[in-house]
Amino acid sequence: MGGCGKEGGGGGMAAQVGRLGVVASVAINLAALALYLRRRYFGDDAGGGRKGEEAAVAPSSGKPPVTPDSVINLDHGDPTMYEAFWRGGAGEGATIVIPGWQTMSYFSDVGSLCWFLEPGFEREVRRLHRLVGNAVTDGYHVLVGTGSTQLFQAAIYALSPPGAAAPMSVVSPAPYYSSYPAVTDYLKSGLYRWAGDAKMFDGETYIELVCSPNNPDGGVREAVLKSGAGVAVHDLAYYWPQYTPITQAAANDIMLFTVSKCTGHAGTRLGWALVKDRAVAQKMSKFIELNTIGVSKDSQLRAAKILKAITDGYERAPAAAGDDSGHLFHFARRQMVARWAALRAAVAASGIFTIPDELPGHCTFAKETVAAYPPFAWLRCEKEGVDDLEGYLREHKIITRGGGKFGADGRVVRVSMLDTDEAFAIFVGRLAAMK
Amino acid sequence: MGGCGKEGGGGGMAAQVGRLGVVASVAINLAALALYLRRRYFGDDAGGGRKGEEAAVAPSSGKPPVTPDSVINLDHGDPTMYEAFWRGGAGEGATIVIPGWQTMSYFSDVGSLCWFLEPGFEREVRRLHRLVGNAVTDGYHVLVGTGSTQLFQAAIYALSPPGAAAPMSVVSPAPYYSSYPAVTDYLKSGLYRWAGDAKMFDGETYIELVCSPNNPDGGVREAVLKSGAGVAVHDLAYYWPQYTPITQAAANDIMLFTVSKCTGHAGTRLGWALVKDRAVAQKMSKFIELNTIGVSKDSQLRAAKILKAITDGYERAPAAAGDDSGHLFHFARRQMVARWAALRAAVAASGIFTIPDELPGHCTFAKETVAAYPPFAWLRCEKEGVDDLEGYLREHKIITRGGGKFGADGRVVRVSMLDTDEAFAIFVGRLAAMK
Structure with a gap:
């Protein structure tokens, strides 16, 4: 993470978007990318059986499933990555039943400052x-x-x-x-x-x-x-x-x-x-x-x-190595670690992109020193002639949000890291192939 | 209903709020009010047992229960009157179960004009x-x-x-x-x-x-x-x-x-x-x-x-006289008929108030001529010296919304007709006693 912002040293916009480097850590390599591409689907996300469905009016499922030829939309930070967690064991406790007569009033607590807060x-x-x-x-x-x-x-x-x-x-x-x-x-x-x-x-x-x-x-x-x-x-x-x-x-x-x-x-x-x-x-x-x-x-x-x-x-049992099915933050961090590793590998394989450095810090929650894995990648293109990276990626059927919308330049884009595993895998695969 | 608005004839504000009359229909009398006050509670609303409760996090119940000494708040059009219907047979079909993993995406139908519409x-x-x-x-x-x-x-x-x-x-x-x-x-x-x-x-x-x-x-x-x-x-x-x-x-x-x-x-x-x-x-x-x-x-x-x-x-069975447990509009109309009858009786008993006339029309849904029973009573006070009816009613612990907020004068207020049976009964009881 980091490499940006006033606290990092610089101050001006040039400094904001500078100091990015291709990371060549031994742990992050093409093997990680290959591994990631192989296990595109989470274990329990078998596709068909939406278990527990009791709604007579079918809910939407958000964006349609992707195929290798799909347009991959990483414009919004649509956090569908988390669905796999909630389909697992922890999801049972999160199921809600609302009887027809419940909470009909405008009010939740009529005397409260925020009278509509449950x-x-x-x-x-x-x-x-x-x-x-x-x-x-x-x-x-x-x-x-x-x-x-x-x-x-x-x-x-x-x-x-x-x-x-x-x-x-x-x-x-x-x-x-x-x-x-x-x-x-x-x-x-x-x-x-x-x-x-x-x-x-x-x-x-x-x-x-x-x-x-x-x-x-x-x-x-x-x-x-x-x-x-x-x-x-x-x-x-x-x-x-x-x-x-x-x-x-x-x-x-x-x-x-x-x-x-x-x-x-x-x-x-x-x-x-x-x-x-x-x-x-x-x-x-x-x-x-x-x-x-x-x-x-x-x-x-x-x-x-x-x-x-x-x-x-978390109160039921402390997080254990190898099993994060009941521990959301550990589950999500594991996904983010894998995705950032895959992204860094793809960036290294391509050679035309840079992303912010990975900066570690001591986490009082995890009680260990961990790196930051931001929900968005701030992806810069170093290739000659690519002044509109958003447009360049769109030609490769990847939708991102261009730097201009964030007060930055057009050679940088924001990419959501929180989409489905399938969409993310196709994204890193395409990125690695761009030369 | 009616008596107000351009379609009624007048046009200016004086005409808008004028032409109200104390209604002396034979069907609407003090007996109706007494009857209404006796059956203050709906049959199945026994108070205690909120059946079907499965939420581990208790939902709010809106405003607290009222007692004969309570402040009765009829300022908002809080439609808690309907709770009795949804606690009845029809409520079963309206219960919703939402598993933890469902509808997590921002999107409902990504290609649609209204992409967030389910x-x-x-x-x-x-x-x-x-x-x-x-x-x-x-x-x-x-x-x-x-x-x-x-x-x-x-x-x-x-x-x-x-x-x-x-x-x-x-x-x-x-x-x-x-x-x-x-x-x-x-x-x-x-x-x-x-x-x-x-x-x-x-x-x-x-x-x-x-x-x-x-x-x-x-x-x-x-x-x-x-x-x-x-x-x-x-x-x-x-x-x-x-x-x-x-x-x-x-x-x-x-x-x-x-x-x-x-x-x-x-x-x-x-x-x-x-x-x-x-x-x-x-x-x-x-x-x-x-x-x-x-x-x-x-x-x-x-x-x-x-x-x-x-x-x-309605598709399962046509509405039958005497049983509207599965027919929302019939249930709600029955409540509205009873409430307007009770209100007209209270207005007649008091002698200092007027409300709009009751205007009938042919309803293509009910397939009969029915009167209108608006969700709010537009209540005017004819008593000498009462120029701020909202304040006058507040002294009687009745909260309403004064005419000034609607571009009208202070001798008129808006009263919600959709609150709980208990609150409405106390309201009409107090109104009848004002001389």
């Missing part, structure tokens, strides 16, 4: 953070949102004074998550507006979005701007042990998390915020009331069971 | 409209939203050109749903702004919100403005047989519906839109992508089962 979901959020140690929850208000995207909008709404002369500036250091500018500006709000790369910004009043580990490049970040009138929103969607060493319990004023990237349940559209200040939490809650009159209780009930299954899995 | 939900939406005959679906795009509130915002976003010199004016004839101004203006969008009572508006370019039957007063409405450059959004949340005669299959350009007011599942936060124009549907879908990256699949799966249970109930 108490059981809040309990499991606090319990999971205590298990993982990635965020302080004591003294924080818990808010629920329709994904962390809604909570991000709730935060910038809450932090922008309604009567200000000019809209509040919203900034983040490049490369920044491509949705930040789009989501800030789509309604042309008079309350706030996107003001670009935080490193170029010289105002006194602003909201800085701090995404750590950073989407798209995996960099571990702290706020870069220091002004008494500036405030930060910490997007910690990827601060989980499968992606990065947990080095401390974060205790920022506003911290955003999402089920999508923690457990893989993107379709559940559920995020949560930990908010220190009561008045800010109230305004964020008001935003969600105006925007969607609360948040799906069905998703909250389901997410509560899913988080509970994870924590229960 | 195909099973769309199917049941079309099927239900065919059963009820309240809206044309052939030739329409179906969109899903986090409640119809999100779809309302999607619609005004889609209908407001991004490069316009001034924000698009959003109007609706008073009394209008109190959320329209708040939800239009909370982000101070440069795309659109609330421009108030449609009857006072004289611009050429606008979006008119047509709520029919109307929230708060139950009036049956059509667009009042006629300009080639104006467009209408039809909010048909209450166009279901329990509230109003179904007189035709609506075929407007944009029609909004919500599970909350059709089936009572407000906590599920699910609405849908029927949209004729493909480009408008695409822009609405884009809004939901930017706002919340799609809509909870858990809610979509659940809502699909709920709608299916309703349609199946």
Whole structure:
């Protein structure tokens, strides 16, 4: 991981995207790639039998299955990699049954600051953070949102004074998550507006979005701007042990998390915020009331069971080498290790790409020194004449998101590392063959 | 119903809220009220045993139970009245089981215009409209939203050109749903702004919100403005047989519906839109992508089962007199008839209030002439000195929403008719005693 971001040393955009190297570790080689391509399918993912199906209305299965000739779409960070875990033993505990008469009211706890927050979901959020140690929850208000995207909008709404002369500036250091500018500006709000790369910004009043580990490049970040009138929103969607060493319990004023990237349940559209200040939490809650009159209780009930299954899995028995069927973070880390090894091997085989260096750190959750395995690869092409890497990869039927959308240049793209095993295997196979 | 709105004759605000009368129908008398107060509890709602509970994480139950001394909150249209139906026989078919591995992807149908719409939900939406005959679906795009509130915002976003010199004016004839101004203006969008009572508006370019039957007063409405450059959004949340005669299959350009007011599942936060124009549907879908990256699949799966249970109930057997346990609209209409009878009796007993007249019409679904029983009572106080009816009722521990929020005067309030039987019984008891 790393190699990017202010904390790495540099500062300017050139430094951000520089210092990437082809890694030639002995452990990461073409043999790993070959092995990976062979075991494309997880053991229990036999395709046909969707066991446990009781819904008379068939649910969707997301994207269609891929074949070697398919277009491979790694544009979104669609976390379907996790499905194999939930089809295994741990999935039993995560099954939810909702009778027809349940949770019909708009309200979950009518007297609460966040009156649409299911108490059981809040309990499991606090319990999971205590298990993982990635965020302080004591003294924080818990808010629920329709994904962390809604909570991000709730935060910038809450932090922008309604009567200000000019809209509040919203900034983040490049490369920044491509949705930040789009989501800030789509309604042309008079309350706030996107003001670009935080490193170029010289105002006194602003909201800085701090995404750590950073989407798209995996960099571990702290706020870069220091002004008494500036405030930060910490997007910690990827601060989980499968992606990065947990080095401390974060205790920022506003911290955003999402089920999508923690457990893989993107379709559940559920995020949560930990908010220190009561008045800010109230305004964020008001935003969600105006925007969607609360948040799906069905998703909250389901997410509560899913988080509970994870924590229960770790409390029942410590993670054991060789069996991570009941331990989500260990399972996911194993997948990420294998995928990054395969990707590094493909990059080495091709010779025209570079990816960020692998940076280790001591993880208080794993209780060992581990490397970071970001959910996205920030892939750069060094080949002469390839100035539009997104377009170049599209010619090879690989859909990625070009650097321009992240405030970076066109020779770099963001690639999701969280798609199905099958899609990822085809991706690395094609990448290795590009010369 | 009725007595309000342009179709009733008048036009100005005075006419809107006028022409209300104390109804002295023989069928509606104090005996009805006494009867209603006696049978405060539904047969199978014994309180204790929440049967079928399998969730290890306990769900909320909404608002706490009421006692004769409780504050009765009828501010929101919280449709908890319906819980009794779903606890009965029909509820079995509406139970949903979601295994831990299901619908994890962001996508439901990656190639579809509304890529986050569960195909099973769309199917049941079309099927239900065919059963009820309240809206044309052939030739329409179906969109899903986090409640119809999100779809309302999607619609005004889609209908407001991004490069316009001034924000698009959003109007609706008073009394209008109190959320329209708040939800239009909370982000101070440069795309659109609330421009108030449609009857006072004289611009050429606008979006008119047509709520029919109307929230708060139950009036049956059509667009009042006629300009080639104006467009209408039809909010048909209450166009279901329990509230109003179904007189035709609506075929407007944009029609909004919500599970909350059709089936009572407000906590599920699910609405849908029927949209004729493909480009408008695409822009609405884009809004939901930017706002919340799609809509909870858990809610979509659940809502699909709920709608299916309703349609199946009617297809299995026609509604029979005396047994509406499998027929939602008949069950709900019976409740509404009883509640409106009790309310009219209380109004007559008190002598200081008036409510809109009861207007009948031929319902193509019920195949008979039935009266309208709106989900809200638009309650006016004729007593000298009561200029703030909301405050006056609050002194009697009854929370309602004052007329000012709907563009009307303070002598009128909106009262939810959809709360629990217990809360509604206490409300009418207190109302009858006010002199």
